[in-house]
Each structure stands twice: as C-alpha cells, then as structure tokens.
Amino acid sequence: DADVTQTPRNRITKTGKRIMLECSQTKGHDRMYWYRQDQGLGLRLIYYSFDVKDINKGEISDGYSVSRQAQAKFSLSLESAIPNQTALYFCATSDLWGTRTDTQYFGPGTRLTVL
C-alpha cells in the first residue's frame, strides 16, 4: 500500500550519530504511529500522534523523539544512536472508528543498523 511511505528503507550508522526516519501518508488519517520490531519481541510502540498538536509516548520512547510536521508527516529521531536501537522500524496510520483506533496501515519499514 503506497499510501504510507518511509525513508530511508535501509540505513547503517555509527554509535552516537543522530538519525532521522521519515514517514509520509496520503491516506488523510490524523493518527500516526512509530513502532520497532525486534526478533522475539514483536512490535513495540515508540510514539504516537493523534493530530499535529498531540504527541504521546509509547512503551519504549527513551532514546527517541518525534516531530509531527503536518498531518501527513511524522518523523522519528534517534538523538544519539546506540547498537541496541538496531531494529526494523515501522510507521503506521489509522483513522478513528467512533472513539476507537481503527485499522492501522503500515509503511514498508526502515531497517536501521547501528554499529
């Protein structure tokens, strides 16, 4: 589903470097999310945003920050990358279904390696 795109798709960086992962969506959803996926640990929520002015920490926000530049753009930054942040990162969007979070639509993922 090309409605949710992520850049870059792959990134190798060194410990201590600042990294930004970008996510764009054309689905018109207000809600956007950043997850990381690790082998054996599944999908874990880093940050989520319900609109441009509403940003919330998820389960594992330490070491990460986000910026919601517009409804369609949600960036994830690693201020000072460390090796245990090596993972597959997914962006997702969703609409509301009544008061509930509806189906989430995922981007293709960014594979980040921190050496």
Add this chain to the structure above:
Amino acid sequence: AQRVTQPEKLLSVFKGAPVELKCNYSYSGSPELFWYVQYSRQRLQLLLRHISRESIKGFTADLNKGETSFHLKKPFAQEEDSAMYYCALSGRTGNQFYFGTGTSLTVIP
C-alpha cells in the same frame, strides 16, 4: 499489564493440517480485535477483524468473551500462510490499542 497475549512465538504445521494461532486478551468492556499479518519482505497488513465476521484467505477468528480469546484458525494450512501474525486490540478510547508479541507460523511442505 499485558493486554494481548500470544503464547506461541513459533508455530510449525504441515501443509494441509489445521492451524490455530492463539490470542488471549485482558480488557474490561467490549474490545475490537484484529489479526494482522506480515509476509516475508512485505509490510504488516490487516488480515481480519472480529466485527467483520468474514473469512480471509481461509482464516477465521471468533471472539470468545467468556474465555477472552480471539484465536485465528484455518482448517488446511498452505505454504503461503507462512508469516508473522499479530493479534491486536482496540479499546473504547483512541489511546487504547495494543499489539501482541506475534507468532511466527511456518507451514512445512
């Protein structure tokens, strides 16, 4: 508190055999349950949701409120079903959404 539990990290079945991926949840009230799937080198995508009550790719899932379960079932597994499966829950309010830790299904030819 763990809201969504998938007890099996890995599951292997033979082609043609029945498959059941377990999902249990903890939530007071009426949740909306989802199954997402991630095939190799593809993005995570919705497989089915309980309110739709439909069968997708031969998979079904019934919400059992008494047992607080939403197990995913297919009577005859196919090789193309090999993938990572995540159970997810959406609660009454927008900030109540939880994913399980996932089950990696391998269908052996």
